[in-house]
Amino acid sequence: MLHAYGDSNGSIEDYFRDSWKRVKSDIDSTEDSVILNTDTDELVNFYYEKYALPIIEIDTSRQNKLEKNGTSASRQQSVTFGIPIILKQDLNIVISRTANPHLMFTHFELDNDGYLSSQLELYGGQVGKSHIEQAQTTLNTVIQQKNSTVNSQNPNFKKTIENYLKPLKEKIRSENAHLEQIASESSVELIKNDVAPTPVNLKVKQKIQIVKPEPKQKTDPILQRKSVESVLELIGNQGRQFETTPKVFSGLGEEALRDIILSMLNAVFDGSATGETFVKNGKTDIHLQMNIDGGILTAECKFWGGEKLYDETIDQHFGYLKWRQNYAIQITFSKNQGFSEVIGKAIESAKSHPTYVDNSFRQINRTYFVTTNTFPEDSGKRVEIHHLLFNLYC
Incomplete structure (x- = not known):
């Protein structure tokens, strides 16, 4: 089961910045022959699918929950209000990171039952309708803010990969053509490395596994x-x-x-x-x-x-x-x-x-x-x- 504490691990933008560093490092360490002989769109999609984040979706087949917590030593009582969420892989990243580093911190978590939950402290009183409405409004706002950030960052992240890979591929192709010309003019043999290394199988999202596209004819x-x-x-x-x-x-x-x-x-x-x-x-x-x-x-x-x-x-x-x-x-x-x-x-x-x-x-x-x-x-x-x-x- 997924479990994550809300806004406890930096921002969603930080996640994509760190992910891009990992992608760039992987691309830079990849053999030229792999990049040259692999379909660019497939390679872009491979890296994108590996790091793209899901949005938070409310599970409409279940009801919101209200749960009484145990009483503390000071006899202070609290209840937990939760909204049911459809569980997805990497959802814990979205939950645990802020939509915007400048937003006010809100206490909530994704619990083991798949509820986005917020704890309401009852200082000597009883829970009322206004408490529930406020908690629901807060959690819905959190969901909207995070989804908005994910929906803007995902395509930006994909575009960043594409804008790096396409010129790199052209640069490699241009350098190879230049070497071929020099070799031809100098009457020397150009040793080519056209056989690409075997790709590595990597686990990616949910039940689906993506295999890094092979550098050969489709x-x-x-x-x-x-x-x-x-x-x-x-x-x-x-x-x-x-x-x-x-x-x-x-x-x-x-x-x-x-x-x-x-x-x-x-x-x-x-x-x-x-x-x-x-x-x-x-x-x-x-x-x-x-x-x-x-x-x-x-x-x-x-x-x-x-x-x-x-x-x-x-x-x-x-x-x-x-x-x-x-x-x-x-x-x-x-x-x-x-x-x-x-x-x-x-x-x-x-x-x-x-x-x-x-x-x-x-x-x-x-x-x-x-x-x-x-x-x-x-x-x-x-x-x-x-x-x-x-x-x-x-």
Whole structure:
């Protein structure tokens, strides 16, 4: 669990200044051949993702808390007021550093339960509504100030890296060209070091790990199974939240439900998930760039509209699946009475699809199954389609 004491460790600006020193030192110690043969944008994003900070997001699925603390030896009582926060890696850095070194110090902390908390001292009196309102106003102000600073510092930090790397790369390229010219004019052999050293794997944000981009010609990345499983787990959790309050979510359209899933994915994958994205010959509902291995994962969100629509949705996947992609996700929301019947029909439809590979059906749980399908234009190429169904009937 994250735990941090508020404003106890310098400012957020100090963090980015120190981070830039580390980035610059790393770049300066990197072989010229690595810098020259690595895509500049990828290298910029690598360093940016490593040090960029998250914003503080209130967890609207939980309520604020008010907790009575123990009585001190002097019989003085206190209570703790807390606002629930969505926990993220590096959030402790944001909490423990001031948004502005000139702001007044405020006593608060991020506790082990994921609450941004402030302690209210009760000097012989009782807690009142005004105490709670004041504490909530103070904590909301803290959140706004820190988020404002993070939102301004993150892009500035990325721009600083970019403004240093691009001229450096041009300088290296120019120096190499000059040496080649001198060698040619002097009839001497120029020994080149075109083979770049092997990059180092580094752990970065949250569940995602970023591998320092390799200094070689780019190839199409392949999505790893563990990456897909982490996304499916997140979507499954979000879908089950829909099911707990179906009256609220059943009134939303496909796009609204999709946007909620996108928001959840972006909270974990740092803004890598997009909606209504053109890929190949179609436009996919969810398009997720997986930083962990560079692969692409796509998904379709639909309300249950019968077996014909279910078949057409499977067809739709092949409109934007590229040959090197091995996975797709089909999310179905049902507002129909008789959810078991809907699941049965979805299974029948998936098994009868022309691209279905015989005996490839796998039932993961009652509302989640997997089929293996062939590409319509290439019977030797196969893709796993993960089918998730959620019951929004009320």
